[in-house]
Amino acid sequence: MRIDAALAWAIAELCESESPAVDAKVLLSHVIDKTQVYLFTWPDKRLSADELSHFKTLVAKRVQGIPVAYLTGSRDFWTLHLATSPHTLIPRPDTEVLVEQTLACIASAQFASALVHNKQESAKPVSSEPVKSELTVCDLGTGTGAIALALASELPNANVTGIDLLHEAVQLATSNAALNHITNAQFKQSSWFDNLAGEKFHVIVSNPPYIEISSPFLQQGDVRFEPASALTSGTDGLDDIRHIIALAPTHLFEGGLLAFEHGFDQAKAVGDLLKAQGFVNVCTERDYGGNDRVTYGYLSTTR
Known part of the structure; x- marks a missing residue:
């Protein structure tokens, strides 16, 4: 033929x-x-x-109904070619908005002026130039490593850490780093912050589970074949986001950035949770379809 x-x-x-x-x-x-x-x-x-x-x-x-990315074993994301696995979510184009917005925040003078690297540096003047080096980034629920590796590829002087509950995901993300010749990203197995005691970051990003357990969306399209543990988070879809926001201040430097991908109707709830935990300048950005998709805030320096 x-x-x-x-x-x-x-x-x-x-x-x-x-x-x-x-x-x-x-x-x-x-x-x-x-x-x-x-x-x-x-x-x-x-x-x-x-x-x-x-x-x-x-x-x-x-x-x-089996997803194309599982059939081919790969998916392009950002400028990367990633191996995929049924153990992890399939990287989606709208998640690139989280990468774009995180990079924009890092490049902003606001981020640089608010950033305090450690207690010893707190008394020193902070440069108004965008922060591009000595930056520590954490991607929670990294899956294929898509977000972590996209950020690492754009921030070659940064130290990026990807976290996932599943050993298989950590292995896959590590392989994807090698596949794309990225050397400034490492991956660890942890349930959110459990294995990160004492570690702090300038930026924490996450595309966590955020779908309600009773959502009819779970019976449609590719998600029928993706791991439920990476999709659902309680009756309102916010259980994991609540958990991350509650613990994030312990693992962020003052002025640090916390950014989420979330459901199209969850922006207000996520924003309110961030504000209640001491995050300021909270904003929401839309995805390529015009839906609220990414909400972020900075850890207040006056907490």
């Missing part, structure tokens, strides 16, 4: 998918180990019997 015929067949098979053409191209590119540009440049190239069989198997699994 020719490439163009194989794509046409797959698109018809995947008609119930949200993006049949995209899925078909990604799967076929994976099978023949070529770029999607190749598919359009050489539409008359014929697939081998093994390639066609493999392609049909993957399309059949996608028809069953």
Whole structure:
């Protein structure tokens, strides 16, 4: 079968998918180990019997609902190519908003002027220049390492630590660091802050579980195949966010940044929780679909 015929067949098979053409191209590119540009440049190239069989198997699994990222074992995020696993969430484009906003906050004069590296430095004048070095960043619930590695790639002088409850996730994130030649990120196994006693950071970011356990969303699309432990967090979806906010001041330097990805209708609740715990200049940013998605604040220096 020719490439163009194989794509046409797959698109018809995947008609119930949200993006049949995209899925078909990604799967076929994976099978023949070529770029999607190749598919359009050489539409008359014929697939081998093994390639066609493999392609049909993957399309059949996608028809069953299995996520493309699990079928190919990879997903692009930011400027990175990441291996994926059913043990972790699939990195999504909207999570890049958390990366973008974190980088913008780090680059701001407000962050630099509020930052106190340690008690000895507190009496010294703080530069008004954006902080770019000697920065410590923690990504809670790192999964594939997507957020941690994206930040590490943009902040080569920073020391980035990714935390995850699952040993499998820590292994995967560590492998993804090597895959993308990133050397300033390390990964540890911990239930949130449990294994971080005495450690402090200038920035803590998290895309924690934030879906209500009774949400019908859990029965739709790719999330049906993703680990529930990485998706749900109590009856209102905020249990883990509450826990992180309550403990974060112990692990943040004064003036430090705490930033979350959250549900589209949770911005006010997250903002209120941050303010109640002594965070100031709390703001919310929208994702690419126009939904409230990222809320952040700075630990007050006058607590």
